[in-house]
Amino acid sequence: MPEVTLKVLRFNPETDAESHFEEYRIDANPMDRLLDLLHEIKWYQDASLAVRRSCGHGICGSDAVVVNGVNRLACKILVKDLPSEITVEPIRGMPVIRDLVVDMEPFFAGYRAVKPWLITDDEHEPTRERIQSPEERERFDDTTKCILCAACTTSCPIFWSDEEYVGPAAIVNAHRFIFDSRDTGAAERLQILSSSNGAFKCRTAFNCTEACPRGIKVTMAIQEVKQAALYRSV
Amino acid sequence: MGALTSWDMATIEEVYRKKKPKAFAADRSPSKAEVWWWFFMRLSGIVLLFLVLIHLYIMHLVDSGVERVNFEFVAERWDNVGWKTFDWVLLVLALLHGVNGLRVIINDYVHRPGVRTTVKATLYTVTAILMIMGTAVIITFDPAVGG
Numbered sequence: 606m607p608e609v610t611l612k613v614l615r616f617n618p619e620t621d622a623e624s625h626f627e628e629y630r631i632d633a634n635p636m637d638r639l640l641d642l643l644h645e646i647k648w649y650q651d652a653s654l655a656v657r658r659s660c661g662h663g664i665c666g667s668d669a670v671v672v673n674g675v676n677r678l679a680c681k682i683l684v685k686d687l688p689s690e691i692t693v694e695p696i697r698g699m700p701v702i703r704d705l706v707v708d709m710e711p712f713f714a715g716y717r718a719v720k721p722w723l724i725t726d727d728e729h730e731p732t733r734e735r736i737q738s739p740e741e742r743e744r745f746d747d748t749t750k751c752i753l754c755a756a757c758t759t760s761c762p763i764f765w766s767d768e769e770y771v772g773p774a775a776i777v778n779a780h781r782f783i784f785d786s787r788d789t790g791a792a793e794r795l796q797i798l799s800s801s802n803g804a805f806k807c808r809t810a811f812n813c814t815e816a817c818p819r820g821i822k823v824t825m826a827i828q829e830v831k832q833a834a835l836y837r838s839v
Numbered sequence: 840m841g842a843l844t845s846w847d848m849a850t851i852e853e854v855y856r857k858k859k860p861k862a863f864a865a866d867r868s869p870s871k872a873e874v875w876w877w878f879f880m881r882l883s884g885i886v887l888l889f890l891v892l893i894h895l896y897i898m899h900l901v902d903s904g905v906e907r908v909n910f911e912f913v914a915e916r917w918d919n920v921g922w923k924t925f926d927w928v929l930l931v932l933a934l935l936h937g938v939n940g941l942r943v944i945i946n947d948y949v950h951r952p953g954v955r956t957t958v959k960a961t962l963y964t965v966t967a968i969l970m971i972m973g974t975a976v977i978i979t980f981d982p983a984v985g986g
Contacts, residue, residue, distance in 0.1 A: 715862065763947060768863075771863045796869050799871055800866035806947075834874050
């Protein structure tokens with residue numbers, strides 16, 4: 606069993622003025638997830654550690670953290686793929702509530718703004734399925750994979766400097782509907798994303814694409830949305 | 840429970856209320872300005888790549904480079920309306936491309952509304968002055984002045 610040192614950025618708003626690192630030594634199994642190590646701390650070493658996680662299997666998107674400087678899901682990264690000294694910090698650009706738990710409001714405000722639901726001009730509920738060809742479905746397949754973990758948005762240097770930027774995740778979720786043949790809300794969404802804090806604030810740093818635990822080509826999706834907004838304007 | 844005194848610790852709720860985060864809000868009056876500026880940056884970038892390299896070549900590399908640039912050199916060059924146009928297009932595109940880049944950076948990093956307005960107003964004023972001066976020189980240039 607390799608011993609790993611976990612340095613966790615701790616912050617308790619009730620007692621601390623500044624955040625600080627605390628070190629924990631853990632006998633880890635190479636196949637342990639980082640989440641298991643955080644559990645080990647919380648359950649056996651220091652119960653005061655605040656961690657957010659739900660499913661623990663890379664689907665709910667609750668446990669995005671900064672691991673050795675890059676955004677990862679704690680439940681999708683294994684000890685064997687990490688050095689013996691691991692630093693864990695809360696995701697950046699959003700207010701820390703406590704330890705590794707951040708306030709996700711700036712993230713979800715952007716998400717809500719792009720109207721992430723099916724918009725149709727049907728007057729009545731349809732009586733049959735909305736037919737879509739496999740090719741039409743393929744067009745936006747990549748952006749359906751988003752689990753809203755905020756790893757992309759909180760790796761974005763533009764978002765770090767300005768929380769009012771809508772953020773990559775919101776644009777990805779707009780893309781998912783803009784390019785859906787069944788949806789008719791593209792104009793509405795593109796108008797929202799054309800505003801000064803919308804998609805055109807993206808500077809193609811590619812941090813988002815690197816950070817996405819689902820392998821979504823985030824920057825590509827953003828560029829496609831920009832193109833769509835431009836073609837609509839021409 | 841008495842009133843909150845200074846030695847009481849703040850609750851998470853109170854800390855949160857003080858630090859309520861900013862978040863995205865769409866523009867009140869939607870405009871396509873950002874779309875067009877984005878497109879302009881791409882187009883002008885491509886055009887500038889050629890203009891700047893040609894400018895660099897003529898002014899700094901050929902013969903003895905910038906050493907030989909004097910009034911006569913300019914007068915001879917600007918005798919040709921094509922070079923006048925070339926220089927004016929270079930002036931306009933480079934200035935607008937650079938200023939829009941700065942505008943975008945100011946939007947990213949200058950958050951206080953008053954400071955932001957002041958910095959941008961200064962930027963736009965300097966831009967206007969440079970644009971007018973450059974254009975005026977190109978239009979009103981008189982080779983006879985040099986004798």
